Amino acid sequence: MTTKQNNDQKVILILDDHSARSREIFKHLQANGYRVVPAADRKKALMLAGKQIFDLAVINDRHNGEDGFLLMGELREMQHGLPTIIIADGGTIEGAVEVMKHGACHYLAAPVDGPQLAGQIEQCLGLRQKAPVGQPKPAGPQAELPPSCARIIAHTDVMKGVLAKITQVAVTDANVYIEGESGTGKELVARCLHGASRRKDGPFIAINCAAIPENLLESELLGYEKGAFTGADGRRDGLFAQAHGGSFFLDELSELPLSMQAKLLRILEEREFYPLGSNRKVSVDVRIIAASNRRLEEQMKEGRFREDLYYRVRVIPITLPPLRERKEDILPLAHYFLEQFSRESGKPVKSIEPAAARILMAAEWPGNIRELENAIEYAVALADGDTITPELVSGSLSTDDNHPPPLRHAKADFEKDYLIQVLERHRGVVSRAASEAGKHRADFYELLRKHNLSVKDFRSNQPAGPQVVPECEGPLWRRH
Numbered sequence: 001m002t003t004k005q006n007n008d009q010k011v012i013l014i015l016d017d018h019s020a021r022s023r024e025i026f027k028h029l030q031a032n033g034y035r036v037v038p039a040a041d042r043k044k045a046l047m048l049a050g051k052q053i054f055d056l057a058v059i060n061d062r063h064n065g066e067d068g069f070l071l072m073g074e075l076r077e078m079q080h081g082l083p084t085i086i087i088a089d090g091g092t093i094e095g096a097v098e099v100m101k102h103g104a105c106h107y108l109a110a111p112v113d114g115p116q117l118a119g120q121i122e123q124c125l126g127l128r129q130k131a132p133v134g135q136p137k138p139a140g141p142q143a144e145l146p147p148s149c150a151r152i153i154a155h156t157d158v159m160k161g162v163l164a165k166i167t168q169v170a171v172t173d174a175n176v177y178i179e180g181e182s183g184t185g186k187e188l189v190a191r192c193l194h195g196a197s198r199r200k201d202g203p204f205i206a207i208n209c210a211a212i213p214e215n216l217l218e219s220e221l222l223g224y225e226k227g228a229f230t231g232a233d234g235r236r237d238g239l240f241a242q243a244h245g246g247s248f249f250l251d252e253l254s255e256l257p258l259s260m261q262a263k264l265l266r267i268l269e270e271r272e273f274y275p276l277g278s279n280r281k282v283s284v285d286v287r288i289i290a291a292s293n294r295r296l297e298e299q300m301k302e303g304r305f306r307e308d309l310y311y312r313v314r315v316i317p318i319t320l321p322p323l324r325e326r327k328e329d330i331l332p333l334a335h336y337f338l339e340q341f342s343r344e345s346g347k348p349v350k351s352i353e354p355a356a357a358r359i360l361m362a363a364e365w366p367g368n369i370r371e372l373e374n375a376i377e378y379a380v381a382l383a384d385g386d387t388i389t390p391e392l393v394s395g396s397l398s399t400d401d402n403h404p405p406p407l408r409h410a411k412a413d414f415e416k417d418y419l420i421q422v423l424e425r426h427r428g429v430v431s432r433a434a435s436e437a438g439k440h441r442a443d444f445y446e447l448l449r450k451h452n453l454s455v456k457d458f459r460s461n462q463p464a465g466p467q468v469v470p471e472c473e474g475p476l477w478r479r480h
Contacts, residue, residue: 010055010125011035011354013045013075021111028114034121042071049078050155050328053357056105056121061088072104078155078328083124087112148195151188153333156326162189162318169316170196175268177253177313178291180320183368186291187251189318194247199287202246205239210255217260219276228277238275240267243286253313254294254305265309288313302449323365323372330360333369337376338388349380352388359393416451428458 012029016022016038026036037054039045045057057075061068072084083105105124108116154160169176170193178186187206194204212220219229223238240248250256256264267273272283290313299305323330334352342349352360356379365371379392418437426432434444448455 009033009035010121011037011053011358012121013037013039013048013054013057015039015041015045015058015060015071021113025112025114025117029118029121032118034118042074045071046074046078049075052361053331053354054079054082055354056124057082057084058117058121059084059086060110061086076103079331085117085120085124146192146195146200148200149192151336152185152192153329153336155328155332156321158321159326159329162320163192165316165318166193166196169193171198172316173197173287175288175290175313175315176318177296177316178289178318178320179295180291180293181322181368182293183370184320184322185369186293186320187249189320190247190249190251190289190291193289194249194287197247197287199246203243204247204249205243206249206251207239208251210252214257214260217257218263221260222263222273222275223282224276225278228275232277240273240284240286241275241282244284246286248286248288250288250290250313252292253290254292254296254299258304258306261306261309265306265312268309268312290314323368327361330365330372331357333372334360334376337373338380341377341380345380347380347383348386349383349388350386353390355390356388356393359390359397363397412451415447416453419447419451419453423453423455423458426458428455430455 010033012034014022014026014036016026026038029036037048037052039048045059048054054075057072059068059071068086068088072086075084076082084103085106085108086104087108087110106120108120149163149166152159152163154163166189176190176193178189180186190206191204194200207220209217219232219236219238221238221240223236223241224232226232226234250264263273267284268288271285272281274281296305296310296314300307300310323333331352334357338349338352360372360375367374375393375396376388378396379388382392382395383389419433422433422436426436430441430444434441437444439447
């Protein structure tokens with residue numbers, strides 16, 4: 001059975017030398033209500049600090065020959081304001097002064113016993129300033145990138161790799177494909193890439209392929225002449241023409257209808273097109289940056305995405321990891337949003353309590369960065385003082401099993417249940433089921449594919465009679 005962690009319990013990181021005295025110290029601190037986390041060496045200590053929040057660290061000055069000052073500095077960069085107690089063999093007054101200059105909370109000469117260390121820990125925790133935990137480092141890979149990349153927080157190796165890749169590919173005009181779950185920051189990466197490229201002074205045009213109705217998509221992308229269709233009262237440049245000399249970001253590319261996929265492929269190959277109702281060819285110089293939260297390889301296998309277009313847009317792939325796989329970025333991101341929302345609201349909320357930070361670190365974040373941003377906005381809006389408390393964080397992250405599911409999940413469940421009901425009622429006769437649902441047959445089949453339903457499963461009890469029209473062949477696509 002999993003033991004529930006007490007978020008109010010103070011957590012102490014200690015470099016452990018596995019001695020009998022060390023074990024006695026652990027027992028004494030645990031008896032005093034602390035949770036002690038041992039680390040065998042510097043590498044282990046830094047790994048632990050990237051995964052959880054500590055209230056205080058205890059470091060041996062020369063543990064296993066390693067520099068305690070160096071480790072203290074690294075820990076304080078990762079968890080800003082982390083109080084640290086340095087233990088040194090053969091301590092001197094000069095050594096104590098030097099340690100305090102480096103920012104240590106206290107200096108103890110070995111050997112140290114449990115009561116002595118516990119007293120100093122209490123003193124340090126009592127004196128601790130409400131400094132932000134896990135504040136982003138002032139310098140890093142972002143410092144070498146343009147302002148368009150400033151919102152990309154990268155403390156994890158994988159995100160540092162993403163920034164490094166952006167720097168490498170920005171000097172080229174190759175098409176880039178960004179893949180990642182919803183809320184991972186795909187458009188931020190696209191804007192960063194544009195800002196780091198030679199096209200930075202040109203336009204950055206973004207479109208969500210899932211947000212524009214199919215019957216309007218072609219006119220939006222290509223533009224049109226006056227009289228090209230009903231309602232075309234004047235000439236209008238399309239988004240491709242508006243992006244000339246810059247970058248064109250196609251978000252949710254997997255939702256692009258097959259008919260438009262063919263047109264997009266032709267534009268990418270020839271770099272020219274005809275607006276609707278025009279015999280005037282338009283040439284464009286744009287860099288394509290595409291993104292999707294779906295795997296295009298799976299879409300291709302299902303006949304929903306053209307293979308030739310896939311290889312045209314996915315020249316340089318960039319994969320963004322979900323937030324649950326980049327734990328070290330959670331608190332820096334949280335403090336970035338904290339500063340932003342505090343400034344916008346005019347509220348003096350400046351810090352996150354360690355217990356609240358531990359809750360943030362433990363959350364799964366299915367909505368990724370967007371969900372974290374909403375959680376911090378909620379906490380700032382309801383904060384009474386200058387600190388984000390565990391209660392404010394918990395309020396935005398319900399762990400109640402009876403809590404309603406996200407709206408998109410609820411809608412999908414309802415849609416699937418509805419399809420099952422109408423298919424059962426009509427015993428798998430798609431024409432009748434589609435008619436009752438108010439859908440065209442092709443659209444109805446698309447819904448069946450979406451929910452992995454087969455009409456054959458509903459035909460077992462069908463009486464003899466006219467043969468059921470077989471399922472249509474060929475690729476289908478979602479209509480909006």
